[in-house]
Amino acid sequence: MSRARRRTRSARLTAPLAAAVLLAGGVGAWALTGASAQAATGTADAQDDFNGDGYADLVVGAPNATVSSKAKAGYVAVTYGSASGLSAADKKIVSRSTSGVPGAATASQRFGSTFTKGDLDGDGFSDLVIAGGTAGSVVLWGSASGLTGGTSIAGYGDSPQAGDFDGDGKTDLALFAHQQVEGDDPPSGAATVWKGPVSRAGKPTATLPVLATSAGSISGPIKSSQAGDINGDGKDDIVQWIYTGDGTWGNRLLYGGGSKGFTGGWVPGDGVGDLTGTGIGDVNGDGFDDVVVGADGWNSKVRVALGSASGLSESRVQSFDQDLAGFPGAQEEGDELGASVSVGDVTGDGYADIALGIPGEDVGTIADTGSVALVHGSASGVTGAGTQVFHQDTAGVPGVAEQDDRFGVAAALLDVDGNGHPDLAAASTAENASNGAVWVLRGDAAGLSAKSAFAFGPKTLSAPYTNALFGSFLR
Numbered sequence: 001m002s003r004a005r006r007r008t009r010s011a012r013l014t015a016p017l018a019a020a021v022l023l024a025g026g027v028g029a030w031a032l033t034g035a036s037a038q039a040a041t042g043t044a045d046a047q048d049d050f051n052g053d054g055y056a057d058l059v060v061g062a063p064n065a066t067v068s069s070k071a072k073a074g075y076v077a078v079t080y081g082s083a084s085g086l087s088a089a090d091k092k093i094v095s096r097s098t099s100g101v102p103g104a105a106t107a108s109q110r111f112g113s114t115f116t117k118g119d120l121d122g123d124g125f126s127d128l129v130i131a132g133g134t135a136g137s138v139v140l141w142g143s144a145s146g147l148t149g150g151t152s153i154a155g156y157g158d159s160p161q162a163g164d165f166d167g168d169g170k171t172d173l174a175l176f177a178h179q180q181v182e183g184d185d186p187p188s189g190a191a192t193v194w195k196g197p198v199s200r201a202g203k204p205t206a207t208l209p210v211l212a213t214s215a216g217s218i219s220g221p222i223k224s225s226q227a228g229d230i231n232g233d234g235k236d237d238i239v240q241w242i243y244t245g246d247g248t249w250g251n252r253l254l255y256g257g258g259s260k261g262f263t264g265g266w267v268p269g270d271g272v273g274d275l276t277g278t279g280i281g282d283v284n285g286d287g288f289d290d291v292v293v294g295a296d297g298w299n300s301k302v303r304v305a306l307g308s309a310s311g312l313s314e315s316r317v318q319s320f321d322q323d324l325a326g327f328p329g330a331q332e333e334g335d336e337l338g339a340s341v342s343v344g345d346v347t348g349d350g351y352a353d354i355a356l357g358i359p360g361e362d363v364g365t366i367a368d369t370g371s372v373a374l375v376h377g378s379a380s381g382v383t384g385a386g387t388q389v390f391h392q393d394t395a396g397v398p399g400v401a402e403q404d405d406r407f408g409v410a411a412a413l414l415d416v417d418g419n420g421h422p423d424l425a426a427a428s429t430a431e432n433a434s435n436g437a438v439w440v441l442r443g444d445a446a447g448l449s450a451k452s453a454f455a456f457g458p459k460t461l462s463a464p465y466t467n468a469l470f471g472s473f474l475r
Helices: none
Strands: 058-062 075-079 091-094 115-118 127-130 137-141 148-153 158-163 172-176 188-198 204-208 217-219 222-228 237-245 248-255 263-265 278-281 290-293 302-305 317-320 340-344 353-358 371-375 388-390 410-414 423-428 437-444 447-456
Touching: 058 115, 058 423, 058 437, 075 127, 158 222, 158 237, 222 278, 237 278, 248 290, 278 353, 290 340, 302 353, 353 410, 353 423, 371 423, 388 447
Parallel strands: 115 158, 278 340, 340 410
Antiparallel strands: 058 075, 075 091, 115 127, 127 137, 137 148, 158 172, 172 188, 188 204, 188 217, 222 237, 237 248, 248 263, 278 290, 290 302, 302 317, 340 353, 353 371, 371 388, 410 423, 423 437, 437 447
C-alpha cells in the first residue's frame, strides 16, 4: 500500500519591500467559520498536537517583534486547532518575558526564528523547542491544557530538529549552536543529539554524536531543517539549509545512523546563491520520503529528489516550473517558485502533495503580490494535473492583492481541523507595514479550498505587532 508522510517546511525570512494594508478593518476582521458537523476529536499528526485533542496546533514566529521594550527580541504565537479550525481566542504567546520561560527578552535576540515539534518526554503530548540564538533554546512541554512551563537548553540556539534518529521509536532532539552568517568560510559550531526520552529537567537519556567524524561540532550556520526517512531504514534523516560561505547557501543531507552519528549524502540545492525552500514527504507513495527543493538563483526549477533504499541520487530527480502542463500561470523571472515548501498528503490518496510559496508572483499588473500553489503527488511523482494556485485576489481568500505583499513567503501544511486532510498556512511578512499576517486554506479530498479561509495577524492575537514580521517561520 502506498503511504505519504506529512512533513512541514517553513521559508526563509524575507525583507519586506513595502507596506501593505489588508483591509480597513485590519487582518483580524474575519470571523472564523468551520465544519461544526465534524467529530469532537480529530486525527491530526501527533507531532503537531500539543494538547492531545487530535487537532494540529500552528506555531508562528515573529522574530522582529519588540518585547518588553527590547527591539527584535521576538516571540512565537501558538494557535490551537479545533473542529472549526484555529481561533484567535485559543492561543498562547511565548517570549523570553513569558512567565515560566527561562531567560529575559534581549534586543536582537530574535527568539522564535526557528522551532521544532515532537514528543520529547514520551507522555503522548507534542512539545515545542524554540531557538533563541546565543542564549540557547527553550522547551515548552505539551499537556492536556496545552503548552506549559519552560526548560532551558544552554549553548544550542539554532534550528533544533526533532525526530527518531536512532530508530528506537522514541523522539530524539538534534541541537546546534548559534553561529554568525559571515565570511568566505563557514565556521563550525557545537552540535549534539539528545537521545529520547528527554526529561522535563532537560536531561536526555544519552547524547549521541551528530557526525561520526566530528562528534562535537558541525560546519555552517543553519537557517532551517526538516526530518524524514529518505532511505526507509526506520531512522529519520535531516536536510538542513546552511550557509556554505562566500555569500552562498545550500542544503546538507544527514542520514540517521543511531549511536554512530549521521552520515552525509547528496541532496539538491548544494551551494546556491540565495535562500530557498525545502520540504520532505513521500510524493510518489513508494514508502520512501522524497526531498523537494524550490527554485533558486542558479536553478529556475523546483526539484523533487526521489527517496529509495539507497537514498537520494542525481539520476532520480524530477524538475518542473510554472510551465508544467496543468500549472496555472506561466514561469517568469523573479517569481521565486518554491521560496517556501511544505509537503503533505492533502487529498488523502496516499501521495504527498507539494505546497509552494511564490512570493515574487505578479497578479495581473500587481507586482510581487505573491501566491501559493498546491502540486499533487502521484505514483509517477509530479505530473502537474490538478495544480491549484491561490492569491489574495482569489475568490474567498481574505484581503486584496497589493504590490510587494509577497504572500507565500512561508508555508506549512498541517491538519488544524482534524478532518484527515492537512490545511495550508501561508504568510506574508510584508503585510500591514511589516507587521505580518497568516492565512489558512482548508484541505479536503479535492485539495485546498478558499471556502472558510481566514487570516489573522499579531493584532488579532493581542500580541506585539509593530514591524514584527509575523509569519517569518511556520510549523
